[in-house]
Amino acid sequence: MKKLLVVCAAFIFSQANAQSTNTMPVADQNPNYLQSQQHYMLIKDSLLQNFNTTVQQTYQAYDWYQEKRARKQARINNRQQVRLAYANNSFGFQSFNHWNQFGYNGFTPFFQQPNCFLPQIGYRSRNWFYWF
Amino acid sequence: MKKTFLSFVMLTTVSAFVLSGCANRKVTRIDPAEQIDISGSWNSTDSRLTAEAMTKQIIAEKWLANHTAAKGKKPVVIVGVITNKSHEHIESETFMKDLERAFINTQLVGLVQSGKKREALRAEKADMQTNASVSTMKKFGLENGADYILQGSINSIVDAYKKQKTVTYQIDLELTNIETNEVVWIGDKKIAKYVKN
Numbered sequence: 001m002k003k004l005l006v007v008c009a010a011f012i013f014s015q016a017n018a019q020s021t022n023t024m025p026v027a028d029q030n031p032n033y034l035q036s037q038q039h040y041m042l043i044k045d046s047l048l049q050n051f052n053t054t055v056q057q058t059y060q061a062y063d064w065y066q067e068k069r070a071r072k073q074a075r076i077n078n079r080q081q082v083r084l085a086y087a088n089n090s091f092g093f094q095s096f097n098h099w100n101q102f103g104y105n106g107f108t109p110f111f112q113q114p115n116c117f118l119p120q121i122g123y124r125s126r127n128w129f130y131w132f
Numbered sequence: 133m134k135k136t137f138l139s140f141v142m143l144t145t146v147s148a149f150v151l152s153g154c155a156n157r158k159v160t161r162i163d164p165a166e167q168i169d170i171s172g173s174w175n176s177t178d179s180r181l182t183a184e185a186m187t188k189q190i191i192a193e194k195w196l197a198n199h200t201a202a203k204g205k206k207p208v209v210i211v212g213v214i215t216n217k218s219h220e221h222i223e224s225e226t227f228m229k230d231l232e233r234a235f236i237n238t239q240l241v242g243l244v245q246s247g248k249k250r251e252a253l254r255a256e257k258a259d260m261q262t263n264a265s266v267s268t269m270k271k272f273g274l275e276n277g278a279d280y281i282l283q284g285s286i287n288s289i290v291d292a293y294k295k296q297k298t299v300t301y302q303i304d305l306e307l308t309n310i311e312t313n314e315v316v317w318i319g320d321k322k323i324a325k326y327v328k329n
Contacts, residue, residue, distance in 0.1 A: 052211045052247030054224040054286075061219035061290035063297060065329050 086115050087127065172327035174222050174301065182303050183230035185321040190231065191238060195307065195316040199279065208242035209235065209307070210278035218288035218301060227303075231282075244278050280307050280316065295329040 025031065040047075110116050162168065167177045190196075199207040211232065214224040235241040245253060260269045284305040291298045300322060307317040 050213045050247070052249065053213065054222070055213055055215045056221060057215055057217050058221060059217070059219050063290065063292040065292065065295050065297070
């Protein structure tokens, strides 16, 4: 029992000694430096993970010419989408008219359709088969 | 059967000729130091100019002589975070590596590893504790501590109207004493471009 107490005391003394060696203040050192040290010891991994790398915080610069080209491309894409929509609805069914909506049966007379004067058959509609 | 086979061979040959004729891509090796500007964006010439300017400034400035005079040994530097705040994706490693190489080649500045590479080194050291022989095992706690940290930023200013554009890049690097937070050196490189579409 006595031996065990001696070993424990020696261990505690060595730990305390190590602590005091680590935390020995030097001349003119702030007496509260341990608060800061303990704070940064906890978060150092997250703060150091981007070391020796380039953190990309880029912004979008306004370029008049590039914006113009982008608008033109958007118009081209939009026209293509419209053409595809017409091609897919070339039988007179309108995708937004569901069955019996507001008492309506879903069919629109030909001359009331928005695309009635556009060709129902041909290159624009891509419909070469079901023309009857 | 023979006729079909011959037709197939002829068709394949003709197709190969036609397709090879369509491919008009030409690739040539160029000197990496040659200045070729294509789009006006950040390119290898900008990176090289930055590396040259920064290396020249950091080696020639007074901080190096001051440190050596005060401490009696060469300073040790660690590379910190470089923040790209410009409008383009720019990888700073292309010019930072040139700078690090200059530190090592001139033997005027010591360099310690940082970031993911340092993590890998520590992981290797940890692996050694259980797998390497005692005589070759490397110990923890004997790393070289850095005296200075090198941090930086990349900024840009864009002015564009119709088909004309000016872009100015500003690359700043700062060297700070880790113990005292004193900034001992600031290097900068400005690159301005005029682009007409």
